[in-house]
Amino acid sequence: MRLVVLGGGESGVGTAILGKKQGYDVFVSDFGKIQGSYKEVLIINGIAWEEGKHTEELILNADVVMKSPGIPDKSPIVKQIKEKGVSVISEIEFAAPFTEATTIGITGSNGKTTTTMLTYHLLKAAGLNVGLAGNIGKSFAWQVAENKYDIYVIELSSFQLDGIINYKPHIAIITNISPDHLDRYNYKYQNYIDSKFRVTMNQTEEDFLIYDYNDEAITEWLNKNNTKAKLIPFSLTDEFNEGAYIKNNKMEVKINHEEFAMDTEHIALEGKHNLKNAMAATSVARILQIRKETIRESLSNFQGVEHRLEKVLKIQNVQYINDSKATNVNSVFFALDSMTTPTVWIVGGVDKGNDYNELMSLVREKVKAIICLGVDNKKIIDVFGGVVDMMVEVDNMTDAVRMAQRLTEKGDTVLLSPACASFDLFESYEDRGRQFKQAVKNL
Template identity: 65%
Template sequence: MKRLVVLGAGESGVGTALLGKQKGYHVFVSDKQKIKPKYKEVLIHNEIEWEEEKHSKAVIMTADVVMKSPGIPDTVPIVKELNHKGIPVISEIEFAAQFTDAIIVGITGSNGKTTTASLTHHILKQGGLNVGLAGNIGQSFAAQVAEGKNDFYVLELSSFQLDGIVNFRPHIAILTNITEDHLDRYEYKFENYINSKFRIVMNQTEADYFVYDADDPVIENWMQHNAVQSQKMPFSITKKVAQGASINNDKITLTIKNKTIEMPTKSLELQGNHNLKNAMAASTVAKLLSIRKATIRESLTNFQSVEHRLETVLKIQNVTYINDSKATNVNATFYALDSMSSPTVWIVGGVDKGNNYEELLPLVNEKVKAIVCLGLDNEKIINTFGNVVPIMTQTESMKDAVQIAYRLADKGDTVLLSPACASFDLFENYEDRGRQFKDAVRNL
């Protein structure tokens, strides 16, 4: 019996354990932290061996294959030792993909991947397909494969998940954009992170498709120097493309397999150029999978925004409170600030991932009247914006940050939580941060 060791008992770890057991592996789950009660119950109920708050090296080293949760860096001692011993360390995506014949749409990028994945899933579902949404979002891919009820999967993929693939091959790959992010996990080398994102196409053949942002200089530069085997489907809001999606006279023009369809941009539920691109990417996938034009149009007009992404919470005394907790890097916050149309009190900060805040200076200068720092180390933010914004304060709790922002905001202003950082110094994750913001606003 083959031995599968799962490192990390979160959503992806427990899903992998369930699938592994179903496929006849002897499974052992090991987590350096305490395992959440809901996951512990699943492991106990399914009679899967587990341990918490430690890694038993002697047991782990007997593995035939190890699935590592995406949150565990390659630099931790146990992973280094596994690599040294030549034991394969893979991601949940790699493990689960071998057990399904479903058609896979894989979506990665520094920003926009959650919205694009959710929107793509929405259109395909409205089109009547049996489609699952997984990866970095929702129920784990492995658990859904174990249930075996989907003919299609839309997977939101982080660079960490792609680092752990060997044979994984999505039929359609989407790359939304690449900007500096997670550099702390890539030796602070941007090129390492870029190469990681492009792993999404590494096993594709000419029978597959690659949908990408042709306006992104980082993507274009990489593609000039590297071969991609799959059929290219670029999308662009600045230039015409022979195959793919572009904008003509306020309409999205989709040209696929020599057929063209048009859709007015003003009817889109999600506004802003970045959402226009997300819509173009999702529509391209839908057309490649033969979804009817009317269904695509309708889906784009009735899709609701993703939670924690430019989500309007409340208006209090004519001040609008916006939750953009999912903005965990500078580029995402750039989109948020760019879409502000009133004077803004900006709540920013958290765990810095090697951020360069200087590209935000023009927007901050134009739109931000006050900054509320929310994090344990705000030095870089203060150094960058201290001379640009007249008011700057520091807090270490969401409640305090929201109350200070409330006092600083005047009628007609916006209070924007768009941290540009990871959340792990004060919160469990970006969802926890977003929910705490919403609770604090509702309690004003």
């Protein structure tokens, strides 16, 4: 069996290692450059690879192709492979049959990293033999090849879900759905929504789907389509006989006729959106019958995720917050909504078809100045130009942070929450966040 892996990054190299271990004839092809550390791994493991090109005769003879999530379906080589009738799958689909572990699959437009990390934190604290995979840390395939976990908590992007055929998580979470990555879905929001719901398409009556009961796109899909999974809703406003909700400043979770309650003030994560993330993670913990005391302790000591509303420093009584992971409008909505002081907002980057008007009321209420950090800021300037007192364009992080310092007074907040991808000026949202933190420390 010949396995061709497109993309020599984390998921590609992980898949190659697992494929080799399972006796496949493996070839890795990357149209760009392969990082030095990944090349070494491929060489040590005796896996054939190429970079800077896709050689058709080495690719089109595949029995199965694993496509890394970053490669779009419309790329020429992927079209050619599909025309030949060769199956193109994602890393998760490839790796799942090679492990007997239970998987928890977490997807959504926002909140999935925090929910994934929090769920992992809860299960690990309970002493379970649990791995963390997907978009975070070591790839799922790599861990299946090298580790023996009983449970995996996997963060799943829509791109990974597009490439599944038979994979099903025992517990699925959809945190929320809002327009994102529409450039990959022919600018059709429905295509993106359907992609997220692939997480439940193979689930049976034995499985669970945890979801935001007040999310319009989710509820509309569930009204029109069927899933066999047992539904576990969560909500800030509605109550359930089976599900999670907030009542009188208490989080209540009812699953299998058992109740769990905890004062929301003891939950370490701040903000309404994080109460939702906590309800989702706690629902998983209760399905897996983790002790209530362990859950309470874990929720009260969880530290949060880097680049997600991360408090960096307070300088001259101005709080600097790194929310570089906010790569869409919906994320920024949560961020601005949780601001309690006048805010200087650093925004911009590669726009993925954003509608900034959704932020208008929050910007009017909370934002005193906007700093545009991107190559093309026209859209942001058009929408907010007449709304804030001060609008500035910069093309590097040092200038953005220095300008922000000039525009603030005591008691203000500087918020990096870009609403965009980072690839015009930075390598990744992590790179953007780290540069922000460094620039703040240099003030």
